[in-house]
Amino acid sequence: MKKLNIDTNVYLYPMPVVLVGAIVQGKPNFMTVGWVSRVNFKPPMIAVSINKAHYTSQGIRETGAFSVNIPGKTMVKLTDYCGLVSGRKVDKGMLFEIFYGELQGAPMITECPLNMECKLVDSIDLPSNELFIGEITGAYCGEQFMTNDNPDIKKIDPFVLSMPDNSYWGIGEFVAKAWNVGKEFKK
Amino acid sequence: MKKLNIDTNVYLYPMPVVLVGAIVQGKPNFMTVGWVSRVNFKPPMIAVSINKAHYTSQGIRETGAFSVNIPGKTMVKLTDYCGLVSGRKVDKGMLFEIFYGELQGAPMITECPLNMECKLVDSIDLPSNELFIGEITGAYCGEQFMTNDNPDIKKIDPFVLSMPDNSYWGIGEFVAKAWNVGKEFKK
Numbered sequence: 001m002k003k004l005n006i007d008t009n010v011y012l013y014p015m016p017v018v019l020v021g022a023i024v025q026g027k028p029n030f031m032t033v034g035w036v037s038r039v040n041f042k043p044p045m046i047a048v049s050i051n052k053a054h055y056t057s058q059g060i061r062e063t064g065a066f067s068v069n070i071p072g073k074t075m076v077k078l079t080d081y082c083g084l085v086s087g088r089k090v091d092k093g094m095l096f097e098i099f100y101g102e103l104q105g106a107p108m109i110t111e112c113p114l115n116m117e118c119k120l121v122d123s124i125d126l127p128s129n130e131l132f133i134g135e136i137t138g139a140y141c142g143e144q145f146m147t148n149d150n151p152d153i154k155k156i157d158p159f160v161l162s163m164p165d166n167s168y169w170g171i172g173e174f175v176a177k178a179w180n181v182g183k184e185f186k187k
Numbered sequence: 188m189k190k191l192n193i194d195t196n197v198y199l200y201p202m203p204v205v206l207v208g209a210i211v212q213g214k215p216n217f218m219t220v221g222w223v224s225r226v227n228f229k230p231p232m233i234a235v236s237i238n239k240a241h242y243t244s245q246g247i248r249e250t251g252a253f254s255v256n257i258p259g260k261t262m263v264k265l266t267d268y269c270g271l272v273s274g275r276k277v278d279k280g281m282l283f284e285i286f287y288g289e290l291q292g293a294p295m296i297t298e299c300p301l302n303m304e305c306k307l308v309d310s311i312d313l314p315s316n317e318l319f320i321g322e323i324t325g326a327y328c329g330e331q332f333m334t335n336d337n338p339d340i341k342k343i344d345p346f347v348l349s350m351p352d353n354s355y356w357g358i359g360e361f362v363a364k365a366w367n368v369g370k371e372f373k374k
Contacts, residue, residue, distance in 0.1 A: 002336075007229070016201060084373065126227040140188045168363045182269070185268040
């Protein structure tokens, strides 16, 4: 067992990749985020952790809303680009077709298979990052990405991120049913 | 664009799968968690969201520490089992070979390729869940899961979770380099 250098080398394997949307200074902006997790069951909540200095953080604070959009693999180049440039310099709202649900502060991306609009309910001030906790007040999925009225991961075709090798990976083969395959250990 | 029922159908695609370790009433216990994310860059922090009533939550509160262990695909059955049964009824510490780093409250699993010990720094009380934020104070990786002194996702061979279809999936093919493939959009 090798002890790792936690300053450079501690990461969760693998991480989901999402585009977080916000209205900053009156204009829609999108940023790539890998630090994201569901955090509450009922009501449904999701949290995203963003560097405090980022343009997107400013927008979430201003409007009290944000969106979480899950891109498919076909969007990998544009998704990566949204993590390379700041909304301070580039109008990233121009890159996508945008739609809105009920929250004016949560611009969503039509091209992304799955979209959630979130009302900010709490914000945790951490040393370098701010953790924004949002209640998911609406969720949307293109019908072409659904099977039997449920989002279908094979059709969504998302990708995940590994660090520090900084690589995106597709979703592989089916492994097992969750809350099921472990039943054989039950006595 | 179809509006989803957010009570049953709003999920992040896909989610990582980890085993969270804690000492509860003096004994090591492990629980399967899919709601986990890095949340701060320096110092490195990670957050896990757990139902407040869970046995593991009690242990984290008691000791102020927990561990995050990333299982490989070969461990899928045992990992799933740890999400099916409560430590109140089953001694899940018996299921693994356990080692410790510097925190007595953070039992780690030798069989898991990647392990992090975490000191609780904050706890956010949400309606049904508690969000535990831990500073990663140590991280460990079996040398057989590393390449050039870095954890290697191909050797770790982790799996991810999708809901509501409740399925585990492997990691697929390499898609692109992150913070790189989007450069072609830069003008």
